Amino acid sequence: MRRLIAAPEASPLIGGALAGSPEARALSQAIASHRALVGAAFQRMAQKVTRDAATDAPLTLLAAQARWIAAAHAELDALHASDAFLASQAKVVAAAVALRAAEAAAAAAWCVAHALPTRAEVDDLARTVAALRRELRALKRDLGKP
Amino acid sequence: MSAGAAADFWRVAAALARAPEADSRIAAAPKTRVMRRDKASLWRYRPTAPDAGLAPLLIVHGLVGRPGIVDLDPERSVVRALLARGVDVWRADWGAPDRNDRFLRFEDYVLDYLGGFVAAITARAGRRPALMGVCEGGVFCACLGALAPASVAGLALCVTPIDCHASPDAPLARLARSIPPQTLSAMIDALEGLPGGALGAVFQGLTPARSLEKYSLGLLATEGRPERLAHFLRMERWLADRPHHPQEAAKQLVIELYHENRLARGCFMLDGRTVDLGAITAPVLSVIGLRDHLVPPPCARALAPMLRAPWRELALDAGHIGVFVSRRARGVAAAGVADWLGDQAVRAASRV
Numbered sequence: 001m002r003r004l005i006a007a008p009e010a011s012p013l014i015g016g017a018l019a020g021s022p023e024a025r026a027l028s029q030a031i032a033s034h035r036a037l038v039g040a041a042f043q044r045m046a047q048k049v050t051r052d053a054a055t056d057a058p059l060t061l062l063a064a065q066a067r068w069i070a071a072a073h074a075e076l077d078a079l080h081a082s083d084a085f086l087a088s089q090a091k092v093v094a095a096a097v098a099l100r101a102a103e104a105a106a107a108a109a110w111c112v113a114h115a116l117p118t119r120a121e122v123d124d125l126a127r128t129v130a131a132l133r134r135e136l137r138a139l140k141r142d143l144g145k146p
Numbered sequence: 147m148s149a150g151a152a153a154d155f156w157r158v159a160a161a162l163a164r165a166p167e168a169d170s171r172i173a174a175a176p177k178t179r180v181m182r183r184d185k186a187s188l189w190r191y192r193p194t195a196p197d198a199g200l201a202p203l204l205i206v207h208g209l210v211g212r213p214g215i216v217d218l219d220p221e222r223s224v225v226r227a228l229l230a231r232g233v234d235v236w237r238a239d240w241g242a243p244d245r246n247d248r249f250l251r252f253e254d255y256v257l258d259y260l261g262g263f264v265a266a267i268t269a270r271a272g273r274r275p276a277l278m279g280v281c282e283g284g285v286f287c288a289c290l291g292a293l294a295p296a297s298v299a300g301l302a303l304c305v306t307p308i309d310c311h312a313s314p315d316a317p318l319a320r321l322a323r324s325i326p327p328q329t330l331s332a333m334i335d336a337l338e339g340l341p342g343g344a345l346g347a348v349f350q351g352l353t354p355a356r357s358l359e360k361y362s363l364g365l366l367a368t369e370g371r372p373e374r375l376a377h378f379l380r381m382e383r384w385l386a387d388r389p390h391h392p393q394e395a396a397k398q399l400v401i402e403l404y405h406e407n408r409l410a411r412g413c414f415m416l417d418g419r420t421v422d423l424g425a426i427t428a429p430v431l432s433v434i435g436l437r438d439h440l441v442p443p444p445c446a447r448a449l450a451p452m453l454r455a456p457w458r459e460l461a462l463d464a465g466h467i468g469v470f471v472s473r474r475a476r477g478v479a480a481a482g483v484a485d486w487l488g489d490q491a492v493r494a495a496s497r498v
Contacts, residue, residue, distance in 0.1 A: 061155065065362045072355035080354055081317060086324035094329045100336040130249035130394075137258045138417075 023102045027095040034088045038079065045075040158369045162379075170379035173214035175225045177237065181266050185241030186259040188266060191229055198232030200487040201299040201496035202267050202275040205237045206260060208282020209391045209399075210345060213239055214384050215470050216280065219377060222471045227480030233487060234271060238263050238283075240389070248338050248393035253417040255395065256289045264290070264297050273496045276300035276428075276487060281307070281441065281466070282399060285409065288423060288449070289416055295427040299496035302483050304433040305466050307441045308423070309410035309448030310403055316442050317352040322404035330401050340396045342388030353439065381471070410448055423449060429456040429491040433469060433479055440466040456491050 018024050048071050053059070059067065079085050108118040181188040205225070207213045216237075217225040228235050238260060243250065260277075267275045276299040279287030284306025291301045310319045322330070334340060350357045368375040391399070408414035414421045430453060434443045443461065450457050460482040462468075464475040486492060 062363065062366065065366075069355060069359045069363065072358050076354040076358075077356075080351060081315075081320075086320060089321075090325045090329070093325055093333055097329055097332040097336060101332065104336075126246075127249050130254075134251075134254060134258070137254075141258070141261070 017106065018099065018102055021099075021102060023095070023099040027092070027099050030088075030092045030095040034092050037085060037088050041075045041079040045071045048075070155366065158366055158375075161368070161372075161375055162365075165375060165379055170376065170383045172219065172380050172384055173212075173217045174220070175217045175223060175229070180236075180270070181263065183259055183262055185243060185247065186255075186263075187239045187241065188263045189237045189239060191225060191235040191237070193232070193234070194226070194229040195232045197234060198484075198488075200233055200484070201273055201492055202234040202236060202271045203228060203302075203483070203487065204263060204267060204275045204277050205235065206277055206279045206283040206287050207238065207240070208280065208284075208286065209240055209243065209255070209389060209395060210282050211280075212384065212387055212389060213237055213280075214387075215467060218380050218384060218471050221373075222377070222473075222476055224470050224480045224483075227477050228484055231480070231484040233484055236263075236267055236275065243339070243390055243392045245338055250392045251394045251416075252286070252289065252398050256286050257293065257417055260286055260290050261294060261297070264294075268297070268498060272498060274299040274498060276302060276492055276496065278302040278304065278483060279306055280304050280470075285399075285403065288409075288426070289414075289421050291426040291428055291430075292421050292423050293416065293419060293425075295425055298428045300429045300431065300486070300489075300492040301426065302431040302433060302486060303446070303449070304479070305435055305438055305441045305446065305469055306432070306449075307403065307445045308452075309407065309445055311407045311410070312444035312448045313442040316439070316445065318440050319404055319445075321348070321352070322400055327401045327405055330405065331397055334393055334396050334400065337393075339393040340391035340400070342390050345391065346385060346388050349440070377471075381467075410452075423452045424454060426453060426455050428495050429486075429489060430458070431483065431486040432457065432459045433482065434459060434461045435464045435466055435469045436461055437464060437468070438466040456489075458486060458489075460486075 045068075049067055052067060053064075104119060108120065111118045176192040177189045178192070179187050180190050205213065205216055207215075217223045220226060225235055225237075240255065240259070264275055264277070274297065277287040277290070279285070279301065281304070284301075284303035285308075287298075287301050288303060288306065288308065291298050310316075310322075313319070325333075337344065365378065368378050402408045402414060409421060409423070412420065412422060430449065432446055432449060434446050435441070436443060438446075447459070450459075460479070462475045462478055464472045469475055469479055
């Protein structure tokens, strides 16, 4: 997943060429919004734990951990199950996919310019080989051979 | 923080650091490789008790997790419990799919690899095998049972998603449906499949508090209990070793099954043929985890009304993985499957 949402600068082939692109900006915005959503939930969780701690006697390590986990159950599980979280996550994935598509298009153009097979062409070949092998296995199956 | 609790913490940390590699070995029941097709292998376990004369049992995993979960450790091993009851146990292993396998589809796993293994067992054992499918492996088994009904003696479908929309609040189905199919498809293409690490992160993200609990209170609970620590490490080893799900098969799983629910709707196609679950003739045993959040009971139970074949349910007070490894369910799944193998209908269907 980290690979999918990696910034374009992380790509060894494209370098920073797509860093300022609309796709990269859209991804940065989607990630920032998502982080804000998750950060707010962590803040609410921390506030609850702090509030409770202020009124209680000092806790043992285990009791303190149990309190954190109870708060996490209340806040984080609810967040991850919420429509807002799923929608925000979907936006990150869509933006990441759009950036990867832009990166793939740039890589394909570079390959064409240097007379190299593109990823799509290699995929076509691999798909053809997989289909041929499938047909071969089906033929063997029909002939009753292992 | 009390001094005692801090000392517990450091003792657990030290025990983790000292834990011998051998203590976390999994899938150690003795077995022999019988057949290999591409990266897929068929294994046969060494018997530990006299043959009970039941149908051979082929354990089938999906592509989401490795087979070790049914033989996690000697004390919590479904495989060893079955062997002890005189069952002839076999196992399909899909190996470690990589980029070269990204265009493999369900068709390849169900009709070619699994179908080939079933034919090989029938030829060697002289009896048709029953299949025990685990999660996505159960989907493979159900598909083969529907497309080649006469080839199998029975289907034990463990925590198997049939109707992915039967529980509207199920987190995995909600996650899959929150992203449009074309985006899912492009994402899987960009990742060249579903990397094992990403899958693990997705599963952990469904219940974040449970993960926090496991790595804090759960780990501390192993203090002074070497057996529990060893089990914890074996579980972590299995979780960390999640395989990469091939690209095309991943699209079928995530989009066609989870997003579009094609299997339950009767429009899932394999090799140009519709998978009609009503065509299954072999007896079916549904093994269900009552606390399974990944495949909630209604998702698995949805098969029953589609069947004309005999159907039985074994519901365990356990989660998705707990069906096989929890202390509460220990031995119950294996005993239930062995009992079902002794059913007259399964015995009859096993005869060649």
